[in-house]
Amino acid sequence: MRLNDKYTIMLISINNLHASINGKEILKGINLKVNKGEVHAIMGPNGTGKSTLASVIAGRDVFEVTSGEILYKDKDLRKLSVEERAREGIFLGFQYPVEIPGVSITNFMRTAVNELRKYKGQDPLPPGDFLRLMEEKKKLVEITSNLTNRSVNEGFSGGEKKKNEIFQMAMLDPILAILDETDSGLDIDALRIVANGVNKLRTKENAFLVITHYQRLLDYIIPDFVHVLFEGRIVKSGGKELAFELEEKGYDWIKNEQEV
Amino acid sequence: MHPVNPELITKERMLDLFTGIQPAIVQNDSPAFSGIRKKAIEAFRQLGFPDTKTESWRHSSLKESFSLNYDYPLSPPENADIQKVFRCNIPHLDTAILGQLNGWYVSKDVPLMELGNGIIMGSLAEARKKYPQIVEKHFTRYANDPESGFTALNTAFAQDGIFIFVPDGVKSPKPVQLINVIHADRNLFLQTRNLILLGKNSRLSIVHCDDSYNLQASFSNIVTEIHLDEHAFLDHYKLQNLNNNSTLVSSVFFQMEAEARLESHFLSLNGGFLRNNIRLLFNGPNGNANIYGLYLMDRKQHIDNYVFIDHASPGCNSNETFKGILDENAGGVFLGHVLVRRDAQKTNAYQSNRNILLTDTARVNSKPFLEIYADDVKCSHGSTTGQLDQDAMFYLRQRGIGEESARMLLMFAFADEIVSKIAILPLRSRIEDMVKKRLQGELQICEQCVLHCSTPEHPVEFHIDLSKI
Numbered sequence: 001m002r003l004n005d006k007y008t009i010m011l012i013s014i015n016n017l018h019a020s021i022n023g024k025e026i027l028k029g030i031n032l033k034v035n036k037g038e039v040h041a042i043m044g045p046n047g048t049g050k051s052t053l054a055s056v057i058a059g060r061d062v063f064e065v066t067s068g069e070i071l072y073k074d075k076d077l078r079k080l081s082v083e084e085r086a087r088e089g090i091f092l093g094f095q096y097p098v099e100i101p102g103v104s105i106t107n108f109m110r111t112a113v114n115e116l117r118k119y120k121g122q123d124p125l126p127p128g129d130f131l132r133l134m135e136e137k138k139k140l141v142e143i144t145s146n147l148t149n150r151s152v153n154e155g156f157s158g159g160e161k162k163k164n165e166i167f168q169m170a171m172l173d174p175i176l177a178i179l180d181e182t183d184s185g186l187d188i189d190a191l192r193i194v195a196n197g198v199n200k201l202r203t204k205e206n207a208f209l210v211i212t213h214y215q216r217l218l219d220y221i222i223p224d225f226v227h228v229l230f231e232g233r234i235v236k237s238g239g240k241e242l243a244f245e246l247e248e249k250g251y252d253w254i255k256n257e258q259e260v
Numbered sequence: 261m262h263p264v265n266p267e268l269i270t271k272e273r274m275l276d277l278f279t280g281i282q283p284a285i286v287q288n289d290s291p292a293f294s295g296i297r298k299k300a301i302e303a304f305r306q307l308g309f310p311d312t313k314t315e316s317w318r319h320s321s322l323k324e325s326f327s328l329n330y331d332y333p334l335s336p337p338e339n340a341d342i343q344k345v346f347r348c349n350i351p352h353l354d355t356a357i358l359g360q361l362n363g364w365y366v367s368k369d370v371p372l373m374e375l376g377n378g379i380i381m382g383s384l385a386e387a388r389k390k391y392p393q394i395v396e397k398h399f400t401r402y403a404n405d406p407e408s409g410f411t412a413l414n415t416a417f418a419q420d421g422i423f424i425f426v427p428d429g430v431k432s433p434k435p436v437q438l439i440n441v442i443h444a445d446r447n448l449f450l451q452t453r454n455l456i457l458l459g460k461n462s463r464l465s466i467v468h469c470d471d472s473y474n475l476q477a478s479f480s481n482i483v484t485e486i487h488l489d490e491h492a493f494l495d496h497y498k499l500q501n502l503n504n505n506s507t508l509v510s511s512v513f514f515q516m517e518a519e520a521r522l523e524s525h526f527l528s529l530n531g532g533f534l535r536n537n538i539r540l541l542f543n544g545p546n547g548n549a550n551i552y553g554l555y556l557m558d559r560k561q562h563i564d565n566y567v568f569i570d571h572a573s574p575g576c577n578s579n580e581t582f583k584g585i586l587d588e589n590a591g592g593v594f595l596g597h598v599l600v601r602r603d604a605q606k607t608n609a610y611q612s613n614r615n616i617l618l619t620d621t622a623r624v625n626s627k628p629f630l631e632i633y634a635d636d637v638k639c640s641h642g643s644t645t646g647q648l649d650q651d652a653m654f655y656l657r658q659r660g661i662g663e664e665s666a667r668m669l670l671m672f673a674f675a676d677e678i679v680s681k682i683a684i685l686p687l688r689s690r691i692e693d694m695v696k697k698r699l700q701g702e703l704q705i706c707e708q709c710v711l712h713c714s715t716p717e718h719p720v721e722f723h724i725d726l727s728k729i
Contacts, residue, residue, distance in 0.1 A: 058658050086660035098655040102673025111669065112659040119660070151673075152655075168659065 009035045010074075011176055011207050012057070017068035019056045026052040028232035029068070034176070037204040041218055041243060042211045044229035045251040050211045051095055053229070054180040057209075058092040059085050072176070087119040089175030089206075093165040093182050100152040105164070108152050109134065109171050116172060137170040141197040159190035166197040177201075178209040183217035195220030215247035230254050269326040269449070269479070271308040271409070275301070277332060278416055284334050285419055288389065292396050300400070300415035307409030316407045319593045319625040320564040325507035325533055328477055330449035336364040336420070337444070355437040355467065358382065362442055363452035363480070364420045378427040381436060384455055387423035394425060398457055402485040402513040405537060410509050414483040418453035421482075424466070428459035428489070435465035435495075435684055442480065442506065443473035454484040458492035458520075465495040467687060470502055470510070477505035477532075484512045488520035490544065495683055496524040501694075502531040504559060511537035518544030518573070525682060526582075527691060528555040528563050529698050535564040542569075542576040542604070553582035554678040556698045557590035557622075564593040567611075571604040571634075580611045583678055585671055585699070586622035596628040596641070604634050611641035616648055616674060671699050 012034045019027040026049045034040050044050055056063050057070060059082040070077040077085060100108070113133075114124040125133065141163045153161050162182050169177055179198070183191055198208065198221050210221055218226075218240065226243045228236040230251075235258060236242065246253070278301055286294055309326075310317035356373075358381060359366040365383035372382035372390060380391065388395050405411040422438050440452065458464055472478065488494055502508055508531055516522060528534050540549055555563040569578045584592050594613040611628040628641035648670050656666035675695050682688035 058654075060654055081663070082654065082657040083660050083662050083666075086658050092658050094655065094658075098649070098651045100649075100652050100655070100670070100673060102676045103669055108656070108659070108661075108669075111665065112656075112661055115662060115665070116660045172659065 011036050011072065012077075013071040014057075015069050015071075017053075017056070017070060018066045019052060019063045020066055021052070021063050025066070026063070026232055027056065030229075030232070030234060032227065032234060034207050034209060036175075036207055038225065039202065039208040039210060039221060039223045041221075041223035041226045041240075042209060042229055042234075043213070043215075043226060043243065043246060045254075046213065048229050049232045050213075050229050051180055054092055054178045054209070054211055057085075057176075057178060058082065058090060083115075086172075087116055091169050091172055091174035091177045093162075093169060093177065093179040095181040095184065097153045097156075097161040097165055099154045099156075101154050103152050105150060105152050106134070109168065112168075113171060133171065137167055140170050140200055141166045142193050143167055158185035159187065162186055162190065162194055163197075166194050170197065170201060173201075175206050176209065177206065178211065180211045181213060182210070183212055183214065191217065192220060215243045218243045228254055230258060267323065267326040268329050269309070271304070274413060275305060281332070281334055285417065288385070290388075290392055290396070292392075293388070296400055297416050297418075300412045303412035304409040304416055307406075307412060309410070310408035314408060316566050316595055316597075317564075319591075320533070320535060320562060322507070322533070325479055328447055328479070330447045330477075330479055331444075332449050333362060333444075334419075336366075337362050355435045356381070357437045357439060358422050358424075360422060360438065360440040360452065362444060362448055363440065363450040363482070365422060372423070377430050377433075379430060379432060380423070380425040382423060383420055384418075384423040384453060385420040387425075387455075391425070394457070395423070395455065398485065398487055399455060400485075402487060402515040402541070403483055403511070404513070405511060405539065407537075410481050410537070411483050411511050411513075414451045414453055414481050414511075417451045418483075419451075421453040421455070421484075423454070424456045424464070426458045426462040426464050426492075429461045430459065431463035432465065435467055435687075438466060438468040439471065440469065440482070441471050441473050442476075442478045442502070444476055444478070445474075447477040448479070450478060450480045450482070452480065452482045454482070456484065456486045458486075458488045458494055460489045460517075461491045462489070463493045465497075465684060467497045467499065467684070469499040470508060472501075472503040472506055475503045475505060477507075478502075479507045480509065482508065482510045484510070486512065486514050488514065488516045488522060488547075490517045491519045492517070493521045494523070496522065497682070497684075497687065498524070498526045498536070499691075500526075500528045500531055500534055502534070504530070504532045504561065506531055507533040509535045509537065511539070514538075514540040514549070515543050516540065516547040516549065516576075519546045520544070521547070522549040522551075523681070523683065524549070524551045525678070526551070526553040526555075526565065527678075528553070528557075529694055530556075531561060531563070533562045536566065538565070538567045540567075540569045540578070542571050542573045542578075545573045545575045547573065547576040549577070550579045550681075551581075552678045552681050553580075553584075553594075554675055554695075555582075555584040555586075555592065556675070556695065557584065557592060558587035560589050560591075562591045562593075565595070566593075567596045569596075569598045569609065571598065571600040571607045571609060574604050574634075575606045576604065577608040578610070579608075580613075580628075581678065582613045583674060584613075584615045584624065585618065585674065586615060586624060587618040589619075589621045591622070592624040592626075594624070594626045594628070594643070598630050598632075598639065598641075600630070600632040600634050600637050600639065602633040605636040607634060607637040607639065609637070609639040613643045614674075615645040616671065617645060618648070668696075668699055672696060675699075 014032040017030040371386040596611040598609045613626045615624045626643040
């Protein structure tokens, strides 16, 4: 394999990543490589660092990276601000989407889309084109029209918030999408809609990191790889069958194995 | 440490000044008026100026403002370029404009306009001459401030200001805009007096602006008395955009009779030291008052909103919502006092004050306070002061929105809860513009009246589109 090929495929490479918050180490040496076109699922019990990993990749500054590296498109991600990472194609679907009273989804998305276009050296999207894009992407996650006239996430139900995350993802067309427990709090219909949205957005050029506690979501979004995160490390990796094994044996299996 | 100058404005000096200039200001007084003045100067002698020992002034010191030397103008300014000062043009805002220069009503030809529908508006000094029975019936009746001598001092010195009279049953077809511009090449001490009277079942919108023309220091002690008779409706806007060397003590007294309705908006965009003394009396049952406040302060600016609502009658609703953003070393005070008297059953009263502090050195003292003597009432209050929501910042930035833009969006959204209450749409979009400019640090003081911002000659552009928030 020629050296250059590596970079055209490899999207993100996380090497021996350690991160802490308020002096407490959460990530204790994560190693993970994701190539374009792949879907990776990260599973694990609560409190093992799944959301921390998502936040650290997105650049949340309350977490301190104490050692290790994250290479994204061959760039040292730590040198980029939160918004630069986003403009480079990293999207985080939040476990708890933030309510922002007074900011309409329409204006929020127009600002975000146009900042992204500016970064790529493109002109702002004309208002008509923007509205057409909104309509198209709304259909993808079966959002009824009035949702978009409201303030961002304000008064949304759990399902609406998660659909709104996928809608935003569709609008911004990221290269690496990290979905942090997007399935939590969803009924089966909302889960199907969210998963459908994700599946329609999968291409050979992008990749997904799907963080979930339950195997249920993976019935709808079929992963190429499954990793088990436990106490700040990836302790097991495998194909999609690993998710079924986890479902069957429970996380105690992992815990017991670690203790042995 | 700055050297502390001696206080040049003192009670004694004001009393001496009154004795000295009395002949000049009382020459047009009726016997009733000279009686009022005498009582007022005695009240001032008793009350004096407030200091930080005065309960409602504890967090607002006038020491610095009092250490400057001010001239006391006794007559209207001459040779002012009226056209230039009042070249006011909010697009599509069709208002009747009443101009005040240094507190004096600026009459083009007519000091008092008498409209076909019976509305009278113009100079208070002229109204005193022409309609003494109306003016004397109301003047000083509502302006009662037991906390400080400012109002009494204003009454003692009162010469001119705006007078508006809306007869029973008349609905003013367009908003009336009061523009008070301070324009001088020396420091002025101004005591403007306004009287606004709404008859039964009448309706009026007032946009009341305090602006400075240049950077000259000034001290304004403005008193506005507003009476809403039964079933009257007033939509009231107080817009403050003064330079950083100005001190404004603005006292607005509302008295509302039965079933009267008030929407009042205090929008403080700039000023060195601003104190809004807002006092409202429900003098009849089933009145309804919404009072909104928005203040955006930076540098060493100081804003103090004091709101006293006297629920003296049953079945009235009052709602105070004050929000502020304070940057750098700015200081803010919110003191809300709701008094529900024993017979004021079925009262609804709500007080809210929310602040965002952008720096560690900005500070706010917030004290909403309910004093309730009736038992069948619904009252609540709330106060929060904090930083910009960091979770929201991260969320916006994660979508690729730059840090500065994200801050702007959040601050504008915070302010928009108040701005969106502005019912006059051209005014709302102008205030939106001004808030955006203010938040971007551009708007300190416009060259002329603040409402000239974003003119076709000087368009305002924003990096992000906030128009559809």
